[in-house]
Amino acid sequence: MALQVYSTLTRKKEPFHKQPGERVSMYVCGPTVYKPSHIGHMVGPVIFDTVKRYLTYLGYDVKWVVNITDVDDKLIKRAAELNTTVPALAEQMTADYLDCLKKLNVTGIDQFPKATDHIPGMIGMISTLIAKGYAYPAAGDVYFDVSKDKDYGKLCNRDPEQLEAGARIEVSDKKRNPGDFALWKGAKPGEPAEVQFDSPWGKGRPGWHIECSAMSRALLGDTLDIHGGGLDLQFPHHENELAQSESTTDQPFARVWMHNGLLKMGSAKMAGSVGNVVNIADLLQRHSAETVRFLLLGTHYRSPIEYSEERLDEVKTSLQGFYQFFESYERVTGESYFTLPVPERERDWPKSPQDAVNERLVIATLLGDYLGYMQDDFNTGGAVGVLHRTLRNLNTLVNRTENLGRFTYQGATPSRETLLNQLRESTIILRGMTSILGLFWEAPVKKALGGLAPIRVTANVAEVAVTSSATGTTGATPETIINGLMQLLLDLRANLRTEAKSAAKDNPLKKALFDQTDLIRKRLADLGVTLEDRPGGTTWRVG
RNA sequence: GGCCCGGUAGCCAAGUGGAAAGGCAACGGUUUGCAAAACCGUCACACGCCGGUUCGACCCCGGCCCGGGCCUCCA
Secondary structure: OOOEEEEOOOOEEEEOOOOOOOEEEEEEOOOEOOOOOEOHHHHHHHHHHHHHHHHHHHOOEEEEEEOEEOOOHHHHHHHHHOOOOHHHHHHHHHHHHHHHHHHOOOOOOOEOOEHHHHHHHHHHHHHHHHHOOOEEEEOOEEEEOHHHOOOOOOOOOOOHHHHHHHOOOOOOOOOOOOOOEEEEEEOOOOOOHHHOEOOOOOOEEEOOOHHHHHHHHHHHOOOEEEEEEEHHHHHHHHHHHHHHHHHHHOOOOEEEEEEEOOEEEOOEEOOOOOOOOOEHHHHHHHOOHHHHHHHHHOOOOOOOEEOOHHHHHHHHHHHHHHHHHHHHHHHHHOOOHHHOOOOOOHHHOOOOHHHOOHHHHHHHHHHHHHHHHHHEOOOHHHHHHHHHHHHHHHHHHHHHHHOOOOOOOOOOOOOHHHHHHHHHHHHHHHHHHHHHOOOOOOOOOOHHHOOOOOOEEOOOHHHHHHHHHHHOOOOOOHHHHHHHHHHHHHHHHHHHHHHHHHOOOOOHHHHHHHHHHHHHHHHHHHOOEEEEEEOOEEEEEEO
């Protein structure tokens, strides 16, 4: 099935209008930089980052632009409150925004144009609109005349006549129609000089909406392939952008309009106006960026996302299985999941599943399911489900490899090498699937011990001794000491276990020795350290 | 009032005109000296309610109830 994308304009899924290999322009409305970002601000970026990753995987050449609106009423107000300047505030908040994107692994945005860098473009557009009769100056302001635009309201099904009925629209005697909106706002007395720009209509600043029309046009052209943004921007923001742009260029403004659902807390949306926002910096103190991204992608992008601490805890738990697998994978293959090649484009994926055996075939089927979901309007929720099913198969493969000989096969027992090959190829597929979603981009940090890697203790104590002396003792740091102590403890425990296991059943020492090994494990558990005795030796981890 | 969007198990959440993915929680089992981890199994005769279309609907149509969003700044 060809890629299907839901368009707000037609209210239905449509086959994507471009072919792999072609360029795709994507514009997503960014923030007005007057406050630190909250998680709601990250929904769109995470989703469209995933959209870009998937389109890239399919072979499209995507150029993605996100605007920074750095001049606006809210900025002026906030800067005054903080006793700073608008540019200084904007710069600081932009840095915060970019930092949040980086933390959530939103890496696909190609350009972040600032409104203040595009004033001439906006003035040009407004002049054109006036010349074509779509806009009119009024005492220093310039307004868009919605009655002149025949299809005004087509995105949101709004009837300009009925806009009056709402009566919540800002009233102004400068407007010809209640639904008219400002393209340019004349400077008001007392406003700082840095937000006063020269224009044919006197000093002033752009209205909200025009910056997106001007900047998307400047960087991506008259017609965008994809225009995205939050559901709450449909009206009036996108409706007005659409009206301005098409009235200016006489070209379709966007081929596809994609709107993401909003974050919900309980029964209400999360928003600055509701006052229930969760600041990202605070959030990341409690939960990993991975957990947050996983939460955002677990629900279809057009649906509201249920947000709560409980949800985050749940997601975190479900994520543990993946981390466990990554450790298993490394233990069994000696290779880190995070250094496996990432098949970024379709042509780079492992091929010829017909050559594969058993699990490898199953995983190839799962990949098909995964792609089926993604093809259907970027159904990341369904895709995440496939990830979990894939994980189960991979764990089975790990178990078979690690416990080779304990499993009975119908035909010939595969060699360890065969199993390892299957495991590696299958894991690369998982790696590719998670990478499209932008998940598991870096190895998790063992916070409690400052990045200390888990030690593996083999049952062979002689071998252990060699390992520890090879580690070296020079330059003792808290880390090397803790590491060494853990090693010591686990060595002793390994010895006890060996003794206990070899002791005869009726030997009273057997139980006594096992009691000691259990005591060590219990006391470590009290400290938050979990020991896992495996066929190849004992591993430990924090948590 | 107008315009949209939802209502799937205890919670979250996919989905298809032909007998409901996945996760969390719960329970049972395999494995383990015991654990941990992993794996297997159980867990919605049922998808807001009522009609209709159909051989057959959770999925299509109509009505109703409930919830949410937008119409004012908002990702």
